[in-house]
Amino acid sequence: MQASSPPTPAGCDGACATCDLHERDAFLPLSDAERDAIAVFRSGSREVAAGRLIIEEHRRSPNLYTLYSGWAFRFKTLSDGRRQILNFLLPGDFMGLQDEFAEGTTYGVEAATDCTLCVFPRDRLWDFFNRQPKLGYAITWLAANEEKAVDDNLVTAGRRAAAERVAMVLLHLYRRAERVGLAADGRVPFFPFQQQHIADAVGLSLVHTNKTLRKLQRLGLHRLEGNVLEILEPHALEQLGDYFERPQRPTPLI
Amino acid sequence: MQASSPPTPAGCDGACATCDLHERDAFLPLSDAERDAIAVFRSGSREVAAGRLIIEEHRRSPNLYTLYSGWAFRFKTLSDGRRQILNFLLPGDFMGLQDEFAEGTTYGVEAATDCTLCVFPRDRLWDFFNRQPKLGYAITWLAANEEKAVDDNLVTAGRRAAAERVAMVLLHLYRRAERVGLAADGRVPFFPFQQQHIADAVGLSLVHTNKTLRKLQRLGLHRLEGNVLEILEPHALEQLGDYFERPQRPTPLI
DNA sequence: CGACCCTTTGAGGGCCGTCAAAGGGGGTGG
């Protein structure tokens, strides 16, 4: 099941001016001056292997990151080991802001697949805002957008029944993936999450998550086998999860 | 029980230069130029009675707000009426950012007590960022800080047992109130929430929330009667809720 | 005094968690 892996993404050559992520229509176009400012802000890139931590819980990260390729997730753990996934990270997502303004990091970020990251030193953030208010505005946009995702997950964990939770998270992950070209035609060809991840995201136990996934699959709503996810009945999943979303407009990319 | 109400706060006279919230040491001091910029951004003030909506769900608000006085909360509802409270709002909190970047508002904000708000027209936000990058940075700070609160609530709803949830939310509300002078010495003299609010915040039913509150009260951890909340054993509540937090540093105030 | 809202308590059941163990695929080492 772990055998298939996505085609290795085009590496980031370190030049933001030729960054191919910016070409995608999921993201807002940038002026040359803005690209230059981002290049100045950026200190380099970093590779993190699947399963390793990008940001450690309870330790202040000296860097902020943009996920350039791969899948990751943000999480918190309680002292007895219970883990809650807060939200998922896909290419273009910005991370590390929350602890800019706190005493210490309060969450961790783990790479679900091999990941490539753009690295931004935390201590250049204010200078970046100052030089390019428009990009500061863009970062605020990204922060607000991430909060919306956490809001949705909170409603899921707090108020949805098991089948509703699973329906919602499958649809959410598919749509996020489709938006950045990691899925198409109802199919995520390299779905990187195990059932434990889904359980940790929606607030169910692993066993009950499995039973619920099987139930929805028997109903023909989706297919999750190996690491291929297929959304067979998007409308039914929407209905079941009470989860309707308009297509997202292009977002900024730092 | 609804009889006692807090002393009416000093009204906002409309001049940010003399705003008394800024004097509190919970907030970062501002330069005169910054206060002026905020005054230009601000279009007026608004009063909302307890129980009324500040921001309506699914409708785009033309304004952003800072809560000047009172208690409020942000929430989402599912189509069958189930409601989840996302986070609580106290004086100094900024609201409305999330839908700046979305198609429509995806959450509502309700006043739990009579509230006074500073009103900021949404369409002046970019100009505000442009003129005062430092205050744009401050808004990002506020957004990131609010996301941290939602993160915590998600862990609560997703992974904590009933008693843990209740312990955590009581402690959280007390600390938030204490920080802005609405509580002291383990006592919140005008606690504005009903058990239904607590239930909606932690993801439990009203009945089970009541039973859990009574259980913790019998154990002597807290007292909640009428609209007075007393935290009797903060250390025990921390331990039970696995919820430890360092005192928060001063935050920006817009 | 009655209506209404919120709180409180009890009864019963179902959803979901925990425990346990088998199945299956891939990787590793012999």
Next chain:
DNA sequence: CCACCCCCTTTGACGGCCCTCAAAGGGTCG
């Protein structure tokens, strides 16, 4: 090339936490 091991998935059994239903208690307001 095969055997073994490990990780993940799957299924069953059982129990308990929490939800729903129901109704009484208490305070406030008209």
